[in-house]
Amino acid sequence: MGFVAGHFGEWLQGCLGPGGPVVLVTLVCPVRGVRVTRIGDGPLRLAGAPALINPTQAARLLSEIGAAESGQFSIAPDLPPGGGAGMSTAALVGLARVAGVDNCADVARACIAVEGASDPLMWPAPDRLLWASRRGEVLQQMGPIPACEIVGGFWGPPERTDPQDVAFPDIADLISAWPQAGLAGKAALASQSAQRCTALRGPADDPMPELVARLGALGHARAHTGPARALIFAPGTVPAGAEEAMQAAGLTEVLRFATGGTP
Template sequence: MIRVAGHFGELMQGCIGPSGPVALITLPCPVLGVVARHQPGVGLIIDDSDQGLLSLDHAQRFLKTLGLSLSGQIDIHAEMPVGGGAGASTAALVALARLAGYHGEAHALAAACIASEGASDPLMFASPEQHLWASRLGQTLAALPPLPRFEVIGGFYGPPQRTDAKDSTFPDIAPLLPDWVAAAQSSDLPALAALASQSAKLTLRMRRAHSDPTAAVAHQLGALGHVIAHTGSARGFIFRPGTVPAGAKAMLQDAGLHGVVQFLSGGAQ
């Protein structure tokens, strides 16, 4: 069995400069992932429980790109909604590659994911949040400092929205990046949370998502800040560890969020 952890939206996402590449800083989420199991046999069968996660043709083309092959039945299941902005597509491909015995370089695996889908989350790396990740190029634009420990509670708002690799409707986040690096170096969680909130607000404003409740819910909860899936339905709220208020899950559900999860991220894993 292989399990690949997903993410929960992005701490930051946007263009690097007015005409630069789309890049992101992902939010690792250990409690949501993709699980894949292999039963040896003749031919290849993909069973994804009708999640629309991975077709047989898609799997075969992806493995061929890596110079790998696999036979038998692959049972694959996403613990998150497909199109939720939690990395189901990338995690499924990474799990498939590992089932087939891939032990190569992470950037090469990312390149295969991008050749397959046009975009990739950095889930093939041990510390994905430490990459300023060009998701359509498969490149690490900058190595980032580690993050302090923090806690997130969140859920999914609205319908699924699968990533369109041709979509470049993102704000310029280049001005925010020096502040992000400085805040991470000093383990300044409130500053990091505020920057994540600013990135979320910029994207929602650009997409004219005026009815999105995330910022209002963050204020009601007393969160340090909030995150969104910049393409997808994940919405999360950042707290110091152990300070998520009682009743937060009910408040999120009342605001229309479903599939509520709570997890720790950053710090020593």
């Protein structure tokens, strides 16, 4: 069995300058992801989550990595597809690994061939990368994320990524400021990225800025496509009742997890 951790939106996402590629810094969620298990041989068959990836996509992935287009696989996601949590990328990466291929660049190229856009979940420290999500390329090493706690949930309906969608704000200035910022600075930059995305793409009534102020979070992050939303806290500073406040604001499947830190 292979487990591939997902993410929970992005610290940053947008265009690298006017007309530049769509780039992102992912927000890793180590406690939720996808489990892929080979359960048998024979013709290619998927069990467990047909809405996540379909047999045609699985066959293309296996072909792209040079693996046999056969076998029976169970695919079990922890979070819903279209949530902005990387479940389809995690499923493809898990399938590649169970098929015996874990070269990150090869898996990234295969994921792009299948879906046209990808999260960097095939890499060992995906949140340290500036990732061109429509190219499947690492553009820059961004350094580690300081240890922090996230309280997140889903706000709004699922939205699958359209690889042709490049309607994102310019975040070149945020990317430039990112490597030298500490946790408070990164949370502020993430909030700016989220707010620029909301101003351009909506929805206008996003509750996260008000929750930041009410709960004393350092900032907030969002899935720039999809409903995942996250409050960012320094370790040990999440106030009592934070999860209940998120639920009262309309977020669903609220969870709390630690991310970042130097291994």
